[in-house]
Amino acid sequence: MSNISNNERESIHGLWSSRLTFILAVTGSAIGLGNIWKFPYVAGANGGGAFVLVYLICILVIGFPIMVSEILLGRKGRRNPITSMQLLGKEEAGSQSWKIVGFIGLFAGFLILSYYSVIAGWTLHYFTLSVTGGFGELDTNQVNLLFSELTSSILTQAIFHTFFMVITVIIIARGIKNGLEKAVKIMMPALLFIMVILLIYSITQGDFAKGVDFLLKPDFSKITAESILAAMGQAFFTLSLGMGCIVMYGAYLPKNESIVKTSLTIIFCDTLIALLAGLVIFPIVFDNNLAPTDGPGLIFLTLPLAFSDITGGMLFGSLFFILLGFAAITSAISLLEPSVAWMIETQNVQRSTSAIIIGSVIWLLGFLTILSFNDLSEFTFWKGTLFDNFDYLASNILLPISGLLFTIFASWFMTRSSSRSELSDVSPIVYAIWKFLARVVAPIGVIIIFLNAINIF
Ligand code: TRP
Numbered sequence: 504m505s506n507i508s509n510n511e512r513e514s515i516h517g518l519w520s521s522r523l524t525f526i527l528a529v530t531g532s533a534i535g536l537g538n539i540w541k542f543p544y545v546a547g548a549n550g551g552g553a554f555v556l557v558y559l560i561c562i563l564v565i566g567f568p569i570m571v572s573e574i575l576l577g578r579k580g581r582r583n584p585i586t587s588m589q590l591l592g593k594e595e596a597g598s599q600s601w602k603i604v605g606f607i608g609l610f611a612g613f614l615i616l617s618y619y620s621v622i623a624g625w626t627l628h629y630f631t632l633s634v635t636g637g638f639g640e641l642d643t644n645q646v647n648l649l650f651s652e653l654t655s656s657i658l659t660q661a662i663f664h665t666f667f668m669v670i671t672v673i674i675i676a677r678g679i680k681n682g683l684e685k686a687v688k689i690m691m692p693a694l695l696f697i698m699v700i701l702l703i704y705s706i707t708q709g710d711f712a713k714g715v716d717f718l719l720k721p722d723f724s725k726i727t728a729e730s731i732l733a734a735m736g737q738a739f740f741t742l743s744l745g746m747g748c749i750v751m752y753g754a755y756l757p758k759n760e761s762i763v764k765t766s767l768t769i770i771f772c773d774t775l776i777a778l779l780a781g782l783v784i785f786p787i788v789f790d791n792n793l794a795p796t797d798g799p800g801l802i803f804l805t806l807p808l809a810f811s812d813i814t815g816g817m818l819f820g821s822l823f824f825i826l827l828g829f830a831a832i833t834s835a836i837s838l839l840e841p842s843v844a845w846m847i848e849t850q851n852v853q854r855s856t857s858a859i860i861i862g863s864v865i866w867l868l869g870f871l872t873i874l875s876f877n878d879l880s881e882f883t884f885w886k887g888t889l890f891d892n893f894d895y896l897a898s899n900i901l902l903p904i905s906g907l908l909f910t911i912f913a914s915w916f917m918t919r920s921s922s923r924s925e926l927s928d929v930s931p932i933v934y935a936i937w938k939f940l941a942r943v944v945a946p947i948g949v950i951i952i953f954l955n956a957i958n959i960f
Pocket of ligand 1: 532533534535536537538615739740741742743744745746747748834835837838902
């Protein structure tokens, strides 16, 4: 049972300065490489429209209730995800073992950030290519060459990966408030602006009709257990769910802010950017005889073609890749913050020490991803290269499992008075809808998708 002192638990890292900052921070976490780099290529590899439909359903009926659950757990716990689950587990359900959920999430975060940083490095490299005029007059062969030059070079990837991790660590070391809030306010709208310019390009220059068809017209014969699992994994990944970073950000949310409304806003923005990215990429893919199944290189093969074509391409190309790099940073910090906060809270070390230690471990792990594209590209098992396996394990398995456990805890094990007091601004009906989705729909959805996928694991 909750008591007065629990209600007054405070975050030792401070709080967001306003509701808007919280929305920006979570949107910053949600919008990133997942929307612009991963969504198009995963959708492409899984057949397009049918995948997108399943993805949208997953966002609404699984993603939404889990996001609400994670924020409310964080705000109630006011600690890193592991400690919050331990405290709440004890108070609400008499068992500290719930902290395991936090561990699974943090482990997934390690895996994800290790490759996320490498891909973010690719965008920074493309930024440097663009500012130095590297995208002038490219054809399909040349973009392929540019991309394979990058992935075959361990050094180039290592340089940019290191650079990206260093920036992420510095931001985390300085605490979230200084700088980041302001940066996100300018960068997110700017990114949206460039996406719209690119959309105009692909409407006018690309094979827009074919792109739209591919992305939005479901061909149900393409739905397989594998693609459904991938769609669910993508829904978790893009909304930053399951890892505990939403729990962590929720821990810094002032008490009087509406969890349901903020969640809806965040989900809307995130989905909008992903769909927009798809609408930009696929028309260019079809117009240039590239394959939608081209994999992780997809945006690096398509967008340079667009930029080499349009007036001001050098400017827009540079802006695009640098903004994508920033979008990746606002996501990367949310991947790092929970483990850093955990170390500060439980191991009694300073923020900067903790950021450096954890950042270094993840940085090292990143080399396995770099090598997956060259020296170790032949070293494949289970789902492919090491990179493929990290991504598959984290996105399609770990995130859904811990997300599921977060939501089961919040809806089944927390007392009604505790969860209701976190969601006190909404009407009883909205509360009941959340509870039904969180208790029944999301868990059954996740479990069915898992069972369905069992023979492809
Ligand atoms: N959602 C981010 C993106 O789409 C990535 C991300 C940030 C993430 N935090 C996460 C993914 C936590 C999974 C879990 O790029």
